[in-house]
Amino acid sequence: MKTIQRIVRFAKVKTFAFKCIAVGAALALVATACLAQLASTQLIGGRQTAQAATASRTLTVTLTAKRGRILDANGTVLAQSVERYTIVANPEAAQEFTPITCNDTTRDYCHEIDGKPVGATGAAAVGRLLAKALDMNAMELGAKMSGTGQYVILKKDVTPQVKRSIAALNLGGIVWGELSSERLYADGDVMGALLGGVNAEGVGVAGIEQMENEALTGTDGHQTYQRGNGGEEIPGTMTESVAAKDGEDVTLTIDRDVQWYVKKVLKDAKSKYGATWAIAVVQDVSSGEILALADSDEVKAGSDEAKMSVSRAVSETFEPGSVGKVISMSGYLQTGLHKMTDQLTVPDHTTQNGQTFKDSFEHGSERWTLAGILQNSSNVGMVLAGLNYTDEQRYEYLTKFGIGQATGLHLPGESTGVLTSPSSWDLRTRNTVLFGQGYTVNALQLNNVVATIANKGVKQQQSIIKSTSSTAGSSDATAQGKATRVVDEKVAADMMNGMESVAEGYSKFVKVDGYRMAAKSGTAEVQGADGKLSSIISDYSVVIPADNPRYAVTVVLKDPNGVFGGLTAGPVSAQICEFLMQKYEVPVSSPRKDAIPVTW
Structure with missing residues (x-):
């Protein structure tokens, strides 16, 4: 009996021992697995884990x-x-x-x-x-x-x-x-x-x-x-x-003070004359640098309107009217067709090839020199003087003065105007181009016409960018554009003389005390909103001082009360010229002694 009991107890102990051994083995396996995972994390994946942690903290700014x-x-x-x-x-x-x-x-x-x-x-x-x-x-x-x-x-x-x-x-x-x-x-x-x-x-x-x-x-x-x-x-x-x-x-090249004053004057002129808009250009004659390029539009720089608009001073084109006579008359002189002293008898109307041309005012047959035709702004005189001036010559000098071509300023939205070829001109257009109608210009082109005359016949490339400079202090001046001679110095001098007589004719309305001026006014009927010739462009281009040209100024008004360029745009240009003379302390002019006769 005792033997049997011992055998049973031994069997129980043996079973318990086997269970303990099994549990211990299982725990050992778990511990081994944990140690293996820890070793893997520390020794094998540690670098990857660290790299991942670093990457999560790393920022590129x-x-x-x-x-x-x-x-x-x-x-x-x-x-x-x-x-x-x-x-x-x-x-x-x-x-x-x-x-x-x-x-x-x-x-x-x-x-x-x-x-x-x-x-x-x-x-x-x-x-x-x-x-x-x-x-x-x-x-x-x-x-x-x-x-x-x-x-x-x-x-x-x-x-x-x-x-x-x-x-x-x-x-x-x-x-x-x-x-x-x-x-x-x-x-x-x-x-x-x-x-x-x-x-x-x-x-x-x-x-x-x-x-x-x-x-x-x-x-x-x-x-x-x-x-x-x-x-x-x-x-x-x-x-x-x-x-x-x-x-x-x-x-x-813009002078902020000049730009500010011109802008103010244009706003005032728009209000005073009831004009739709006003534009002005101020240019240094010898360098071609633009000192002011302004219009009467009230658009704030950087605004949504400014981002979607184009400067009117750059984009607006118009027929120049009688200011265009400066181009044709320069061509008359340069080709040898006429001299400024040539004498012509000029009625107030003429008919050529079935086309009748009239002056802006009625008059009898006047005895005017070529200088007198310019002073009195006679369309009839220009047509009569141009009878032997070929269509090719008319087109040649228009293009030489920059009409129908980009100014080279590369300003966004610039309109070059329209100048068609002689082959497309009808019997009327071939003569209207002699007095500034039948083609269109922008204010920059027109101003460079009188600046070329003032610069002794040499047309400068206009510029508005003076230089660029880096934060390191280096500076690069903008390359000066190529200058081209358009007319001889003698021709330019005679044109300046004739334009000075024009300015003297407006001296009651357009003057700067102490300074001689050379100018040309213009008035042109242009197409209005109704599609008819119901609108007016009034402009005035002036060089000051006439005896030592420094600045060329052009003012353009659309539909002003008073109509004529010399009576509207002219006084506005005089305000600008007076400011320029004071700001830049320009010496006063010497008396005029060489005026070419305007009558005979």
């Missing part, structure tokens, strides 16, 4: 290049980009946000609004904290941060001061500022559509901003570093840094 400035001829800033920030939030982080109550211990990193608890959690709390700094509705901000994702723009173009106020709200890792820039223009509508503007990406889309976009645009840089939980850079983790290269500054 774009360093935005600043767009170059646009300056006037004297260095006055007309357009510049200033430091601004785009305020960005992480919606997922915002939704998990819980404000920290302010007390003596948490004072440096707590959250409150005007000394009171925030009163909310999540995106709503972040919105309440930001509302005052961003000057936005708290609920609107909260809604922006209630979506999915980790990036949402809250507001663009905030100042550095606003960005600093947001940094003081202890919202690191939830809200931050990204550096950007804003384009500012100094003088509102003084240069308006001529300067143009940039789009949301900072690309020039109109005016000089568009024309010089390549020079003005910089090259962005970047930095790569690791950031902490608050979004801050971890010191010593910068792995790459490429500095941004700012765009070049562009210096114009």
Whole structure:
């Protein structure tokens, strides 16, 4: 019996031992597996895990290049980009946000609004904290941060001061500022559509901003570093840094003071004469540099209107009227067909090839020299003087003076006007081109006609860009365009003499005390909105001083009360000329002693 009991006890012990051994083996296997996994993590996957952690902290930030400035001829800033920030939030982080109550211990990193608890959690709390700094509705901000994702723009173009106020709200890792820039223009509508503007990406889309976009645009840089939980850079983790290269500054030939005054005068003239619009050009005679290019339109530079518009001073074309006689008469002299002293008998009308031409006023048969025909602006005299002036010669001198051709300024939206070939002229057009009708010009082209005469017959390439310069200080002057001789110096001198007699004829209305002027007025009937010749262009081109030419000025008015160019555009040009003489302290003129007779 005892033997049997011993056998049973031994069997139980043996079974228990086997169970213990089995459990121990299982635990050993688990431990071995854990050790193997730990070894794998530490020895095999450790580098990959570390790399993944580093990658999650690594950030590449774009360093935005600043767009170059646009300056006037004297260095006055007309357009510049200033430091601004785009305020960005992480919606997922915002939704998990819980404000920290302010007390003596948490004072440096707590959250409150005007000394009171925030009163909310999540995106709503972040919105309440930001509302005052961003000057936005708290609920609107909260809604922006209630979506999915980790990036949402809250507001663009905030100042550095606003960005600093947001940094003081202890919202690191939830809200931050990204550096950007804003384009500012100094003088509102003084240069308006001529300067143009940039789009949301900072690309020039109109005016000089568009024309010089390549020079003005910089090259962005970047930095790569690791950031902490608050979004801050971890010191010593910068792995790459490429500095941004700012765009070049562009210096114009425009003198801001002259541009401002001309703009003011044009606005006043539009109001005074009830004109639809007014345009003016001021040009340095010897260099071809444009000192002012303005119109009466009230368009603010950088505005949506400026980005979608073209400067009227560049785009508007018109028949020049009698100012065009300067071109034809120069051709008469240069080809040897006439001299300025040639004597003609001029009635107030003439019929040629079945076409009748009349002067603007009735008169008997006048004994005028060629200079007298110019002074009295006789269409009939121009037709009679041009009887042996061929169609090819008429076209040749129009083109030599730049009619129907681009000015070379490359301003966006520039219209070149219309000059058809002689083969398309009818019996009337071949004669109307002699006195400024039958073709169209822009104000820049017309002004360069009288500037060419004033420059002793040499046509300068007009320019509006003086130079470009980098932030490093290097400067590149814009290459001077090729000058071309249009007429001989003697021809130009005789034309200046005749134009001075024109100016003397208007001296009661158009004068600058102490200075001689050489000028030509124009009045042309043009097509109106009704499709008929119901509109008027009145213009006046003047050189001052006539005895030592410095500046050429052209003023153009559309549908002014008073009609005639010498009585409307003329006085406006005199205001501009007087300002130029005072600003640049030009010496007064010597008395005139060489006037070519206008009658015989």
